[in-house]
Amino acid sequence: MTTAFLLPLKRFLLLALCVLPWLLPTARAQTPAADGLHFTAIALHDAADTPHAMADDAINSDRLVAFFEWLRGNGFTAVSLSDIEVARRGGRPLPPRAVLLTFDDGYASLYSRVFPLALAYRVPVVAALAGSWLEGDMGGQVRHGDQKVPRNRFISWTQAREMQSSGLIEFASQGYDIHHNVRGNPQGSLMPAATTRIYADDTGYEAETAQRARLRADLMLSRQQMVRELGQAPRAIAWPFGRYSSMAVEVARDVGFSWALTLDAGPSTARMPMTVARHSPSADPSLDTLAAMVSNNISFPSAQRWVCLDPALLWTGDAATTDERLGRAIERYRTLGVTGVVINAATIGTDGGLAQAWFPNRELPLQADVLSRMVWQLQTRAGVEVQVRLPSTRALATLGSAERVLRLFEDLGAYVPLSGLFVDDALVMAPALLPLHVGQAWNARAARDTLDPNRLTANDALAMQSFRAVQRARPWLQLAINSGDASAATDANSLPPEPNPLADITWARADLPASPVVSHARSYAAMAPDAVGRMRRSGVWLSGPGTIDANVLTASALALQRAGRSVLGWCPDDPVADLPNAKRAAPGISSATFPVKF
Incomplete structure (x- = not known):
């Protein structure tokens, strides 16, 4: 030199x-x-x-x-x-x-x-x-x-x-x-x-x-x-x-x-x-x-806030007005301090099956090719993770064969730049011999890669095969599992669920208003912590018949905070009508203002 x-x-x-x-x-x-x-x-x-x-x-x-x-x-x-x-x-x-x-x-x-x-x-x-x-x-x-x-x-x-x-x-x-x-x-x-x-x-x-x-x-x-x-x-x-x-x-x-x-x-x-x-x-x-x-010692996020999105609320049939609504939704998510969005990939018909898709595919009619645009804008402009919801059991009931279901999921991966798949129609329960990992994302990824779907129930096997069909195009794909209704929980041992070893996030659903999440927070607090790993790999997914009131959402978030928990999601949410009201809810739920440190 x-x-x-x-x-x-x-x-x-x-x-x-x-x-x-x-x-x-x-x-x-x-x-x-x-x-x-x-x-x-x-x-x-x-x-x-x-x-x-x-x-x-x-x-x-x-x-x-x-x-x-x-x-x-x-x-x-x-x-x-x-x-x-x-x-x-x-x-x-x-x-x-x-x-x-x-x-x-x-x-x-x-x-x-x-x-x-x-x-x-x-x-x-x-x-x-x-x-x-x-x-x-x-x-x-x-x-x-x-x-x-x-x-x-x-x-x-x-x-x-x-x-x-x-x-x-x-x-x-x-x-x-x-x-x-x-x-x-x-x-x-x-x-x-x-x-x-x-x-x-x-x-x-x-x-x-x-x-x-x-x-x-x-x-x-x-x-x-x-x-x-x-x-x-x-x-x-x-x-x-x-x-x-x-x-x-x-x-x-x-x-x-x-x-x-x-x-x-x-x-x-x-x-x-x-x-x-x-x-x-x-x-x-x-x-x-x-x-x-x-040292492979990466910290978990101090807080996660997830919200669902139905593309039908943003799509108007006109590209310009649809994009304008998407821009308003992005600004609202910033105000709320959202870290992730779960977006529907298809519409549900009156018979309960999948009716039309929001992405190009070989199996379902196309409602509009807008899912890719929405996912990409949310990731790059709002800076959030975007997981896609496409129920495999509904797809099977609609399409009639597992082969057609897997083709649908292959097309989802090929055309949509999603970061994860949100599963709420199968538990994807791991066999007993699969060790519980509550560590880093690569632990869950390794568990998924080594899992034999033949050891699962039919619904769970189809869900895992569908995940892998998307993963072929998006190898970094994350998995979120909504493990079911938390309303029936009666003791500290049943809520929250142990983090599923296959999932990046494991959700417990709490139905509102019949089952206020405030009562479940005590069960969360009673859970023996291993601490941060499990707390930040499982969360409560609030559901209701209509949009959740901002005061109820804030109260739920604060109750979870007092219990030392930091992962919260909710559905439905209306970004066009601003329900729940973002400015009123943000001080209590925003990940940017979350006060608990570990």
């Missing part, structure tokens, strides 16, 4: 010495298994020295130095993909606190900030590159997402070759031109290119075969570019935005990738090289945040 880059290196080392006195966090690693195959990966992006140079995905250079020093001081070992591959093949096992350090997007700071640290600490790094961002003259511009930025914001191929020759930096692909958004529905919502079926006014939605061919061509172009510039093809693909699907994994494997990096949180194992989980901290994460991530 040149003298110009040795100076920043010296500065980094001096900073490391300065921060040592306050590096107080200690590691409490929650390692799933001490088998020499597990590791934790973290995905960082840009690094910058000053606030005005900080992009949304950047980390302050001082904090990056502190993180490298913290890893060394707390017994963590940075490992390479080669180390993990050796362990996977039965060779040298990974150390107990193995960490895979990755940096996405190929920013210029990879060479000027990250590379000097890798040299100083002698740690390996996997750096992922988006091919189209590295094309052209360094004095020109490239398309970065949905805008033009200077080409010199990213590394040059000359710098890449220097870093690769050090033996410490391995380059992965982020595709050639899939690190951007494409039109995903008739309303023009822009969604990740790798997982979205492109919509065009003249031809409609892209066919699955065309989507597969488009992704294959892009990944092959990326590999060819990296062979030309670096002399070898990448073995790893880092999915842009962390979005991928079973089909995308198949394509990646077919074109030659042997590793795939996601942004799913949690520990990873060398046994599953095509679904490597990576913690992804938000902009300029603190040392405490980084330490918690590499």
Whole structure:
């Protein structure tokens, strides 16, 4: 390296010495298994020295130095993909606190900030590159997402070759031109290119075969570019935005990738090289945040507030007025401090079956293609999780066969960017031999992945198979289970339900006004806490024949708070008529003002 880059290196080392006195966090690693195959990966992006140079995905250079020093001081070992591959093949096992350090997007700071640290600490790094961002003259511009930025914001191929020759930096692909958004529905919502079926006014939605061919061509172009510039093809693909699907994994494997990096949180194992989980901290994460991530010790949200939404309340038959109503609903959810929305995917007919769907599909008539738009706007503008309700038992009664039900759910996953599935027509009870996990989201995900549906009742098996049909297109899919009526609870042992080991959230329904939730709060308080894990993996879902009064909703939330509980949802809710009244209810229920800390 040149003298110009040795100076920043010296500065980094001096900073490391300065921060040592306050590096107080200690590691409490929650390692799933001490088998020499597990590791934790973290995905960082840009690094910058000053606030005005900080992009949304950047980390302050001082904090990056502190993180490298913290890893060394707390017994963590940075490992390479080669180390993990050796362990996977039965060779040298990974150390107990193995960490895979990755940096996405190929920013210029990879060479000027990250590379000097890798040299100083002698740690390996996997750096992922988006091919189209590295094309052209360094004095020109490239398309970065949905805008033009200077080409010199990213590394040059000359710098890449220097870093690769050090033996410490391995380059992965982020595709050639899939690190951007494409039109995903008739309303023009822009969604990740790798997982979205492109919509065009003249031809409609892209066919699955065309989507597969488009992704294959892009990944092959990326590999060819990296062979030309670096002399070898990448073995790893880092999915842009962390979005991928079973089909995308198949394509990646077919074109030659042997590793795939996601942004799913949690520990990873060398046994599953095509679904490597990576913690992804938000902009300029603190040392405490980084330490918690590499230790797999992520805090639960201090409060969750969920509300249901019927698309029929927003859809008017006119795109402009429907969008206007959706915008008003989003602003109302912000006022309420809502963290999640459960939205219906289909209408219910007079016979109790599914009548029409709000998304394109092969099995039901289409009421209007608006579900994708509503889900995407809620996620990106309101900043909430969105789970979709599509009862599998009603679908079976309507469609007559499990095969048709699964096709319906496959289409839901293909066309709607949902974050979870809300199940209230099956209990999805796990077999007795399945251990109870009340830990992190990846515990529930692992339990679902290992579950044999043949051990479940017919309704529960269909619900789980339907979930997996959606999951093929949305592998990060969450599961919420409404376990039934809490009104019959007569003692502390029956309410709330134990968190279902398969579910991210387990709900107990409390019917109003006949069964005020205030009385159930005492049962919640009497439950032996294991504490935060169970409290924040189960909650009360308020139901009523009409919209819930704001005073009743506030009283219920306060009663749960006094009992030490923080997960509350309600239905029905009318965002157009503003019932319950948002301004009146917000002070008592908003997650933003929740007073209980753990």
